[in-house]
Amino acid sequence: MRTMESWDVIVIGAGPSAQRAAIASHDSGAKTVMIHQAPGTITPPPVAGLATSLGEISPESHIEDTMRLGDPELNEATIRRICSSAVEIVAELEQWGMIFRRDESGMPHLSEAPGHKSSRLSGAGDSTNRYVTKILDEQLLKRALQRRQSNVPLSLIMDNGQVRGLVTLDLMDGEVKAFQCKSIILACEGYQGLWTSVSAGSGNAIALAIRAGIEPQRITDIPFHPMVIRGTSIPIPYEVLSAGGRYRSESGDDIDPLANEGDAVIDLRFIEKEELPWLESIRKVILDSTGLDTSVDVVPVTPGVVQTTGGLPVDELGRVTMEDGKMWATGVFAAGSSASTGFHGSKILPGNLLLANLSTGATTGNEAGTWAKNCQFGGTKLILEGLEDSRKMIENLNSEDGISVGSAEARIMNQAKSFLSGEISAESFVETGKKVSNSVRTTSSAGVMNQEIASALRIIDLGTIVSSIPL
Structure with missing residues (x-):
């Protein structure tokens, strides 16, 4: 029989929230591994940059903008905590070598965006997500953090409400494998694959928790991105609007993308010259996917599902809760698109998605690593039973x-x-x-x-x- 691997913390996922969680877990002193189905890092689609109140006296205006766009179920304490972490996150990314677009003073450039009273989107134009995942990947490599790629998580092993391990299918050799752990962080992509393609997001970590008896919340609260190229699942980032792009009704009137629920067009013909290098990727994607030249053509867009915000209920430390918050699924944490934090509503303020991914990833990674140092391994028999059950499921x-x-x-x-x-x-x-x-x-x-x-x-x-x- 193959030896069972044992880790203090297992992180399920391959995007920014999982990367940041793995870094924080490792830095807390926990023996950490990342496990994910993808053969490499997952870069989220370019919807918006990173929202931050950099240059403002306080994050209060950012907090107010988030609350204003949200639903009654939003958690004000969570919103305050995550918005207040934004400046520190930008500083950390800068320290690690992140490429930010700069203004004339040398500070990170801040773009305007719908729903924000102030210019607040930082990043690198339409390449922000790509640069963020790249810089986080470099930090993982510096820490020699282990990864088990092309492994599909199948079953979360619980023992009287406490996590004990994980069973996966290794696509590289076809073997079903068992992992023992003290803590697990669920931080994979959402379930947007229901409306795009199954490979774009199956909500694997959420499904694992459901099969382990944990109920998700707000699964049917599906946010729309207003600028998805019609006939595709490709989003156009909000940054184009502050660069001279126009969001218009099909009759030509300028309209608010956060208020519109129907078809529209994006007019990028008058993008300012100095902005073009920061939007080169999306202009090429539009040309390749539609044949439209944005210097002469307008682009038809429609609201589409690019990400989801329903997920596993968590407390302020990222611990997954059960029975309406009365119990903790001991050792189980969730971050990013796997968690329902109360930060997002049925609409997402531009830049808040990446902010929440990084903020919740850092919090859960530190908490899971700290918890694991004071916990013992257990449940070996249950893990082996789960291994056999998963083998039968694959055979069937x-x-x-x-x-x-x-x-x-x-x-x-x-x-x-x-x-x-x-x-x-x-x-x-x-x-x-x-x-x-x-x-x-x-x-x-x-x-x-x-x-x-x-x-x-x-x-x-x-x-x-x-x-x-x-x-």
């Missing part, structure tokens, strides 16, 4: 009875779009989620690099999340 995917991967993906995505538009009920959507997650089957039993199995597991995760919608 290759049976004659069931729904093909292609049919299952089409079915759940069609239902997701119909649910979002109000054409079907929650009951119908939940029924589809249950059927798809229980019935999807593969045509090949090959273990090594079987992408059909990987797709089937993503569909199971999405079906699990849909099945959790309260009726």
Whole structure:
């Protein structure tokens, strides 16, 4: 039998929140590993830069703007805590070598954005997310932090409400593997794959927790990005609007992107010359995906789902809670798109998504690492039982009875779009989620690099999340 790996802290995910959590966990002194399905780091789509109150007397205005755009369920204490961390996050990224666009005084350039009373978007134009993930990756390499890539998390092993380990499928060799841990941080992508493609986000960490008996919250609060290129899932970042771009109705009137719920166009024909280098990537993407030259053509856009904000309920330390916050799922933490923090509502203030990813990642990483140092390993028998159960589940995917991967993906995505538009009920959507997650089957039993199995597991995760919608 293969030796079971033991780690103080396991971080599930490959994006900025997972990267930042792993760094913080390692720096707390905990033996840390990152586990994720992707073969490398995941760079989120370029929706906006990093919101920060740099240059303002206090973060109070940023806090007010966030509260104003949000819903009644927002948590003011969380909003204050995360907004107040923004300047420190920018300083940390600078210290690590992050490339920021600069103003004439040498300070990070701040762009205007809808919903903000002050210029507040920092970063590197349309490449902010790429530079952030790159700089965090460099910090992981400097710390020689271990990663288990191309590993699909299958099962969270719990023992009387306390995490004991994780079971994964290694796509590289087809083996189901077990990991023992003291703490685990759930910090993967959201479940936006329901409306784009399953590979864009299956909400794997959320699904793991649901299968372990943890109820998510606000799963049906789906925010829209108003500037998605029509006919694609490609977002245009808010930074284009402060660079001379115009968001207009199809009749040509300037409109507020945060208030509009229908089709529109983006006019980038009059982008200021000095802004062009900072928007080069998105202009090329538009040309490659649509054939439109932004120097002469307007770009048709529509509201689209680029990220999700529903997830696992957490407290101020990132600890995943159960029974309406009365209990902690001991040793389980969540950050970024896996957590429902009360920071985002049905609309997301530009720049707040990346801010929350980095802030919650740092908090949970430190807390999980600190907790693990005072905890003991346990649950070996349960982990081995979970290992066998997961092996049987993978074997059962290759049976004659069931729904093909292609049919299952089409079915759940069609239902997701119909649910979002109000054409079907929650009951119908939940029924589809249950059927798809229980019935999807593969045509090949090959273990090594079987992408059909990987797709089937993503569909199971999405079906699990849909099945959790309260009726």
